[in-house]
Amino acid sequence: MDNEMTLSFLAVSENESLARMAVTSFVAQLDPTIDELSEFKTIVSEAVSNAIIHGYDEDGKGLVTVHAVREGDVISVAVKDEGNGIPDLKKAMEPLYTSKAEMERSGMGFTIMESFSDNLQVESEPGVGTVVTFSKKFHTVKMPQIS
Amino acid sequence: MNYEINMHLDTIAVIRLYGELDHHATEQIRDQISRTILQGSLKTIIWNLEKLNFMDSSGVGLILGRMRELRAVNGQTIILNPSNTMKKIFQFSGLSAYMMEKKEEEAIMHARGIVNG
Numbered sequence: 001m002d003n004e005m006t007l008s009f010l011a012v013s014e015n016e017s018l019a020r021m022a023v024t025s026f027v028a029q030l031d032p033t034i035d036e037l038s039e040f041k042t043i044v045s046e047a048v049s050n051a052i053i054h055g056y057d058e059d060g061k062g063l064v065t066v067h068a069v070r071e072g073d074v075i076s077v078a079v080k081d082e083g084n085g086i087p088d089l090k091k092a093m094e095p096l097y098t099s100k101a102e103m104e105r106s107g108m109g110f111t112i113m114e115s116f117s118d119n120l121q122v123e124s125e126p127g128v129g130t131v132v133t134f135s136k137k138f139h140t141v142k143m144p145q146i147s
Numbered sequence: 148m149n150y151e152i153n154m155h156l157d158t159i160a161v162i163r164l165y166g167e168l169d170h171h172a173t174e175q176i177r178d179q180i181s182r183t184i185l186q187g188s189l190k191t192i193i194w195n196l197e198k199l200n201f202m203d204s205s206g207v208g209l210i211l212g213r214m215r216e217l218r219a220v221n222g223q224t225i226i227l228n229p230s231n232t233m234k235k236i237f238q239f240s241g242l243s244a245y246m247m248e249k250k251e252e253e254a255i256m257h258a259r260g261i262v263n264g
Binding site: 013014016017020034035038039041042045046049052053095096103104105106107108109111112115116 | 167169170171173174177201202203204205207208209211212230231232235236239240
């Protein structure tokens with residue numbers, strides 16, 4: 001392991017940008033392209049928003065934890081909550097399915113996370129919580145060697 | 148998060164979004180955008196994303212929600228200047244048909260039914 005970070009924050013929506021900012025700084029050392037970085041930020045934003053909205057119903061009390069590890073040019077992230085859990089994971093992962101249509105949630109979160117990451121896994125248990133883990137390889141542009 | 152709405156002829160609203168559009172930001176701006184565009188005789192919403200640095204699926208929810216409100220008047224939606232990542236998000240969500248490779252003025256002309264040349 002080359003680097004590691006853990007960030008915990010309360011389930012309030014203001015903290016969605018905090019999580020994105022922290023992971024952006026964490027991957028900066030890999031010199032990501034603009035597109036790689038924005039895809040990575042999107043995955044984190046979706047997972048953290050899910051934890052705040054669905055895990056904790058934005059109660060402002062529960063803790064969301066973002067744990068990131070860098071190994072070479074691969075970043076692995078776990079976004080964890082100890083909230084409601086997802087009763088029907090298969091259904092939750094269907095494109096356009098949302099349990100909060102009245103909030104104008106699009107139901108695209110998991111589809112986006114799966115498409116932008118290399119490897120996404122979701123573990124959830126009602127009443128215990130949810131962990132979303134994913135990894136993404138960054139194709140760093142190496143400066144040419146000048147001889 | 149910041150935004151700007153400009154009305155053209157009472158029927159076209161151009162919404163320019165600035166900064167980062169996430170769940171928190173959409174909750175802050177949705178009602179006001181909704182209220183503004185429901186005034187007058189709106190037919191078209193043009194979303195100009197040129198100055199938007201970030202958007203997740205909340206942006207899709209915001210746009211889909213306004214499309215629903217426009218449905219009653221058979222209105223149209225145009226999305227301009229999405230980043231590569233936003234383009235992909237719109238594609239996954241079935242919104243690619245609403246993206247247009249045009250400048251804002253051209254999109255306004257298009258919405259008014261004026262074809263150039």
